[in-house]
Amino acid sequence: MTEFVDACRQEWKRLGVPDPVANEMAADLDADLDEAQADGVAAEEVLGSSAFDPRSFAAEWATARGVVPAPAPVTTLVEDRHAEPDRNRRNRTLAVTAATAAIVLAFIGLALAVRHRGSVAVARVVRPFPKFFPPGVAKFPGPFVDHGGGHDFHGLGVLLFLAVVAGLIAAAVYWSRKVRTNH
Amino acid sequence: MVVAGRRGTELLRGVLDLCLLAVMQEGPAYGYEMTKRLRARGLSMVGEGSIYPLLARLERDGLVETYRAASNGGPPRKYYRASPAGQSALAAGVSDWRAARDSVDAVLDMEVKS
Structure with missing residues (x-):
């Protein structure tokens, strides 16, 4: 038995190829390589x-014979066509989920903006930023600006709403271009 | 002419199954015998993957039938012949190949003339 066939047998054993199948493949290969050698033909011409x-x-041979599972399925063009709708469905689900989340965010932003209309925060500087920290005072003693409880929810809401709407428009433009390119 | 080089290998890969079915038309053959028939027509396997996995796939797809028989003075070999489904696949494949070849020829001829 040639070294090549011996190496194949070891691999088939490692992969769990049933002995009768491995024996058959080894015998066929061995006979072919022997005949090629007798003809003065290099193994490369056969293999x-x-x-x-x-x-x-x-x-590869064992996989093609169906005696071991394929390590990594390589899709053919025909199989790929069948896989395409699944991929599209997944992408569509992802897009719908993302769009729903964005719309919810936009509504939250809009609600904040409407609810806090006219309540623009008044930020009042309590004391200037100290040049040095007195002993016993933490390095960051806390905010130096008192918002007076007037967080700018209106501005935040408007910003959130505008950002989400801009994002949705950009996504819609990108999506429509992509669809047009695919067709 | 021996098909050589990367392009030759790529071209051959797409039609090697057809070539195997075609050389089986001469009569049932075992693996090495098919390699010899291909080489006699100028198709070298050098640089190309082996025909054994391909033959196994053809068998699994029902395009070839196999049987064991003693070879000339040698050990029993596994002989392959095209099944009726294999004959149909060969006819369809040859038609596809010729159509593709004619289209490519038309483009390449135009390129050569210009």
Whole structure:
């Protein structure tokens, strides 16, 4: 038995190929390589580029025979066409979820803006930022600006609303261009 | 002419199954015998993947039938022949290949003339 066939047998054993199948493949390969050698033909002429990689060759052959599971499914063009609707469905679900979340955020922003209309915060400087910290005072003694409880919820709401609407418009433009390109 | 180089390998990869079904039309053959028939027509396997996994796929797809028989003075071999489904696949594949080849020829001829 050639070194190549021996390496294949080891790989088939490692992959759990049933002995009768492994024996059959090994016998066929051995007989072919013997005949090629007798004809003065290099193993590369029989095995192609696989002649340099017995493990991959053995795994590919066993997979093709269906005696070991495929390590990583390589989709053909036909299979890929079937997979395409699944991918599109996943993308669509993702897009709908993202759009719903964005719309909810926009409504929150709008609600904040409307509810706090006219309640623009008054920020009042209580004391200037100290040049040095007196002993016993923490480095960051707290805010130096007293908002007086008047957080600018109106501005925040408007900003949130505008940002989400701008994001939605940008996403819609991108999506429509992508759809047009695909068709 | 021996098909060589990367482009040759890529082109051959797409039609090697057809070539195998075609050489089986001469009569049932075992693996190495098919390699010899391909080489006799100028198709070298050097640089190309092996035919064994491809033959296994053809068998799984029902495009070839197999049986074991003693070869000339050698050990019993696994012989392959095209099944009726394989014959149909060959006819359809040859038609596809010729259509693709004609289209490519039309483009390449135009390029050569200009």
